[in-house]
Amino acid sequence: MKESLQIVQTGGSSITKFNSIFSHDSKYLLCPCGNLVKVFSVATGECFQRLNGHCKLVTMICHHPRVQLQILSSSLDGTVKVWDYEDGILLSTCDFNVPLLGIFAHSCYSTVAFVIQQSDDSNELYRFTLNTIPSKTSDIACSLLAKNVVKDCSKRIAFSEKFAVVSYSNRLLVFINPQHAERDEKIRHVLKDNAPAITCISCHPVEECFATGHANGEIRIWFNISDVKNVISSIQHWHSLEVLSLKFSSSGSTVLSGGHEGVLVQWLEDSKNFLPRLGSAITNVAVSKDSTLFAVSLLDNSILIITNYFTIKQTFDGFTAIGQNLPCGICYDSNTNACVTNGKPGHLLFYLPDKDIQLYNLDIVSRNFISSVDLEKPLSKTNILKVGFGGTFDGVKHMATMEFDQAKQRDEKLKFWRFSDTDQQWVLETIVKSPHDGCGITSLTFSPANNACVTTSQAGFAKIWFKHDEEGWLCEMSLSFRDLPCNDSTFSEDGSVLALAFGHTVCFCDISNNEEMQLMLSHSESIKSIFFGRQSCQHLLVAATSEELLCWNVMTKSMYWSSHIHKINFLICDIHSENMAVFTNSNKIFVFQPSDKQPHYSHNLSIDVTAACFVPSKNCHIAWQAKSELYLVSKEMSVHKFCVKSEVDDASNLSRMIIKSDQVTPMSNYLSSTQQKTAKTVNSNRLQETTVDVSKCSFHSSEIIKCGKSLIKFV
């Protein structure tokens, strides 16, 4: 009998897409994150509570107007939920049956709250009474306040003690006393035709004034807002690009703003304070109630807690891979038990999927982030294209990365790293410039048997790198076959045989004895990726073309089985079990073992999978995941895994049972302090690097090319 499985989100997704808020006592930061609301402890940086209950994206959270320890959340699933965020208990649900884009409440209007309802043609702002939250839609007394609200409304609507402002791109509606105001009791301010569009808004906490941020970087402070004719707007201009977020401090004496430049600006009456080089565009700013802490959300999915004297106090990293399509896929690092993938621009992200903890971002390219002058023409950045991890030999573990600068088309670098046990960090060993002459690297594989690494390229070369004690990593062999592009490489589990996919042919080679094997397997179509089977399937080689999955028996040199699968996206292999998984473009997954043509498991996924990885685990209740669990990353960068249906409910219950601790545990303290440091020390160690020029290896490569040709003759 097949278990009925279901995928659940375990982590990932953006914590910076929507506004985060501080708790009233400034101890916690609450962030909407996918379908969850995460509660972070400001002191330790731990995610200490997950409010799990919405079945679609949570769009906005706000404080309950009366009860200090409660929050309201709105979601695309059409409900408003009331939570006790310290205990993580869902208190009540109010179903609107319409996707909700936002919710607003203010302590001055204790009985009402405001929601944005999404309908087909316009988004509408409604007011509803909070006194008793009924469960039936028909009982909710709503009154319409404004129509055609801009979709990204959380930054464009603001409430203060006496008034509320709804901004459109070039006009503003002001409601005085919004808890009673009717739809037509509003004051309209229209900007001039050539005025830049409004991007964000914030109300002064006490006075009758508010601030707007604009698409050209201007900030306007509006006074006299109840007077249509004599409204005064004062223009400040520092940002060169669009202002993305704007907040008054809780006393109203300063304004904080941030934009694409990655600089937090504090506007005082006559001067400005700057906190530059935050690393990415600032999407949101939150201010604690006592104005001592600011939470700055960055586009790279991290939140910085900044003190009022502009030092960074705490960093919450979400799944920082946000906004990329993960060119280097996901690798498993056995050292840290982490999944490794692209993180911040030029960084590798080490992430623990089972705990949804981000270990650190490792700076690979060591470039400063700068914002582009023109958003239409973004600056090119150096991407990490491939990453690979080697086994541990002589007590040393290696990693190799491949980076590529989009601006300088040929500027690719292969870097070899060593994990230093004494420093507990990755140390750069060797940089190889243009290992494949910029011809598009296709794979990077370490040998499980010794310190060898294979890189393959579109140009048709497979280069094999060995570590030498003095010179670092050198290319000792370069293989090619009929000038066909080399698409993938794989080692057999014992490391004795290297298989290379040249076009539609798989060639084999024994790198330890430096000789090619007189064995070739050909297929009619170009092979995209290959994997040797593991454990009991060591003798089997699985290859994927775009339409077909093939399995060869290497010992008998014959086709074992083949299966037609429509539009294969990618193939992954579990190194700890015999399992392999293939994903199609239509989001189907087939989990199989090379020894068996029939898949163990197939499923139609509801998410767009961009990458997936098997992670060793011992406590999974699914039979085929006994040794390792499969984690999926969706296009929206949320991390998912498979769960038995009965477990799903438990999982949400489980999250509540996590020990709540505001005390600083020794471990969490250590983690939070080392995260930043590791990345920085890696940078400083760059002096040790050694550079190897490929031209030195020419002697070896030409020799091997000859071998390659002799191979052809043999055919």
Place this chain on the structure above:
Amino acid sequence: MDNFEVDQVNKETEMFGSKAVKFYKISNLARLSYYIMSKFVVHRCRLFKFTPCAVQCMAASVETSDLAVARSDGSIEIWSTKYSWFQKLVIPGSSDHSVESLIWVGNRLLSGGLQGDITEYDLTDATVKLSVDSFGGAVWCIAYSIVKDKIAVGCEDGSVKMFDVKNKAITFERAFDKQEGRILSMAWHKSGDIIVTGSTDVVRIWSTKTGHAIQRITIEREMKNVETIIWSVAILSDYTIISGDSSGRVQFWNGKNATLLQSHRAHRADVLCLCSTKDEKCVYAAGVDPRVIAFNLVQEDDVPTWVKGRYMQKHTHDVRALAIIENRIVSGGVDTNLMMNSISEKVGSFQRVYSFPMKSLVSTSATKKLVLMQYSNYLDLWKFAKCNFPEELNAGRNIPIEDNPVKLLQIKPPSSDTNHICCSVISPCGNWIAYSTTSTLRLYNLQTSDELSCKVIRVRCVGLIPSHCIVFTPDSNYMITSTTNHKILIVHLVADTCEARLVQMLQLKTYTCITHLLAVSSTSSYLATANLDGEINVFDLTNMTHFCTLPKYQHTPSSIAFHPVTNDLMTAYDDLQVIEYSLIDKAYTKWTKQCLSTNNEPLLQTLRKGASSNSCNIAVVTSIRYVHSDEVDKVFFMSREGLYIAERVPNHMQDTKSHLGARFCHKFKPLLCTEFIDESTLFVVERPLQDIWEQLPPTLYQKKFGT
């Protein structure tokens, strides 16, 4: 289009007197070309190097909504702003007269300058009326109190002097206590009891009753050794004092107890001028950093706060003066133009008022191919460039120049006459040159011996009076001038004997203001005069009598001209309306009647659509030229912005369809002169704006993002 570059040393011209003639090198800046335009050959001349002067200060009259603008050469312009921006009159400056501040006392205009006196101007005559010593050295600032009917001046020696201005006089009344350092700025409170002055590092509040300082506010220094200069102060009726200083701050003070209310560092450099609106809810500040910034009063819970409002950045150079006229804020400075913005942010856009004078600075002699160019204190006489006309004339083609233009003469008033030239003209025959300063009118006879050398002889004539406007009759037998005492002089000229004789002095009793326009019909039989009140009179020159008076139109005429055949008088007004009057019928012509009945807006206004609307004064018609043929009349209305060309069937022909067409040609701009040399050649003098900008001083450095 190609422009011919001239670079050669001219032949030595004959010496005349000690200073009239000099050697010249024609630089490669002298640009000129012939250009064929439809059926005309256009001779474009860019030799005229006229550059307007920087605006020094401005004063808006409450009674007449006139704006007085003083420039750095000491000249004062009066702009009428009621209907449209029209430069009513220019009081020429002189080299020993500076204007540091201007003030309207009712309808009297007073100024103070660095030469240490208070000057009153005669606005009906465009001259200095009287001058009184300040008794304290250079005058830096002036303030007027309507309650006390007194003026106060701030002097170099650090004292405030009070003058009584009753009974059309200026009499010294008293001096306040002396302080250290010159008084640079001053404001008088509405009640008349308190005066605020600004000088280096300090703002003082004076009692006008005792003459003692009541309060002293020390302005904080930015750096220890650099003085803070308070360039401007203002006081509102609730005793709020506003100061603008050299460190770029605008500060608001409680005047009763001299405490700081608010300080705004909105400007990057010195704040030179301040100005508040009538309702005192908004204060404008401007300075070296060429932004005009509004500070608005926000009264929340009875706590007044001044917040920085919108800013306007249209000037390229220092803003030296601000004025408010009705609901508009006007600013002017080193970049010579006036900028106008509506006070309320929502209505209207900004407008630019160009500083080209209304009066023609260039006159030509078609027969001798000479052009006379008027600068503030000398005249240049040039001979046109020559060119060979090819057989075929294609529209839009450039014609190469055969002979370069030649500068023949430079005429300077004697050094004893420090006044600037207010008008000049060369006769159509090319034998006579006349110019007038505010003190003297001088007439010269021009004698040419050969192509490139000539000399001028001063012709003395009894009874000549300094004039606002001079014309020669087309036959060059008479010179007609409108004098500063509102008379029309007619002088008979005899070229052979170099004699001039005053033959007639015409005067109308109704004339109490300046006659700024004169026109003579082509047959030299009629003379038309127009004054600033809008009165237009026609005189018969054959028997020297008044012929008729035209119906009055509410706007000021900007140009008048006679039709070459029918002697119909064409008048262009400053609102771009054009009216033609028939002297025979003593009525509007049929064409005008038709235009008035069919068009809702002024005739030329309709043509101008599509041309720039941000510059408001530049389209005013400054001269009218006719090209007459049997089938069609062409009328050229010249404005600084371009040429309006109207074609029509001549009036005397009996045709129902009299209006053929009209267009606006703004290919050539800004135009300072258009003249027909012959029937097919149009001579235009241009002064491109970028050439003017090149001559202005450098601006305050401003960093731009990404540089």
